[in-house]
Amino acid sequence: MKNSRTAYVLLGGLSIQSNLSGYELHQAIKENFGSFWGESYGQIYPTLKRLVAEGLIEAAGSATAGKKRRQTYALTEAGRVCLREWLALPFQNDPPRNEFMLKLFFGRQAAPGVALAHVRELERRNRQMLATLEGIDKMARASGSHDPNLPYWMLTLGLGLALTRAAIAWGESALAELAAMDVDAGEPLKTSEAEPSS
Amino acid sequence: MKNSRTAYVLLGGLSIQSNLSGYELHQAIKENFGSFWGESYGQIYPTLKRLVAEGLIEAAGSATAGKKRRQTYALTEAGRVCLREWLALPFQNDPPRNEFMLKLFFGRQAAPGVALAHVRELERRNRQMLATLEGIDKMARASGSHDPNLPYWMLTLGLGLALTRAAIAWGESALAELAAMDVDAGEPLKTSEAEPSS
DNA sequence: CGTGGCATGTAAACGGTTACATGATTTA
């Protein structure tokens, strides 16, 4: 409980837009931070209650108007201060966990073709990620908004794009290398004579 | 316990080099996978015992010879099969957790200069990471080894290098942008007239 | 009226880290 970055994500979310419910916060986090953060309901709802108890947020209109009943929240001044303090603290490098790299590293121990299949799958996921990020990017630029937050969002988005593009570029060369390796190792007898072209 | 990627990391480690102790496995993981995986003693020792109980590894020479007493382990045939099965399974995308990006996204809510400081710190960490990876790369190439695992290791290393370099490149442009923003916003009254040059 | 999705919540399980305990071995 002393750590709980969840609390700060929620404070941050409410700092950008007030009167959001737990459900909406979950949605917003998935949409906006999907590529670098995630929170589950089991984490969000209890944390919201805790934040209310601590006076960092307060219950705002339970918008039952036309819609369903959903409790929304707004940042208090104390909450804003708390968020600012946290933001100024050095960021922590979360323990690295990349199962793909692990499986690639042990690729030699796997059946032939397994590593190659993993790289292909990574490419697929990364291209999808790229499309998502480019979509957000396009929308943000088109909106012509002058939200003072926008420069920071674009910066964050830019890092996501840069990393995804780098991963995709790596994947392309890795695909070629692995294909060559599999030909060398997996098919002992086969000179280059596949397509009867020309 | 049904998940526990720890077990597979240990199996993988022992698949590359036999007769390693828990302590040595910890070292090897930190050295070789440091940039994409981590394990703590509190996870390693119990898992090793469990793997022995399951017959996936077996206690090998407790090398008390000259050195300290340390229990070393070796992969069993069952363990090798288990590792191969896991390697063939689709890799899972671990839940994204990038506190840096979170703080950058909320940068506008922070005191002036905070976001910039974070980017600078990220650059520092990334350059250090790059140096480490380039060191490994250089060493691997210089060794002239023909270990059949090497191609996979180089591929993995290559991805680490690509991502780190991309992050550094992004950081350089972000630094410039943030500096410009801070000048615009943080110092309301100041036309361009800083250095009395020429 | 019933079904399916919206919205909120909770309990338990889980993976993992941290902190601590302990002895043995090298080094000063």
Add this chain to the structure above:
DNA sequence: TAAATCATGTAACCGTTTACATGCCACG
């Protein structure tokens, strides 16, 4: 022999996910 470090281990805690429970509202 004292200090430092190697090596193993464990108990407690922590953040998080998963699975489940529950009502409400819209739609067919």
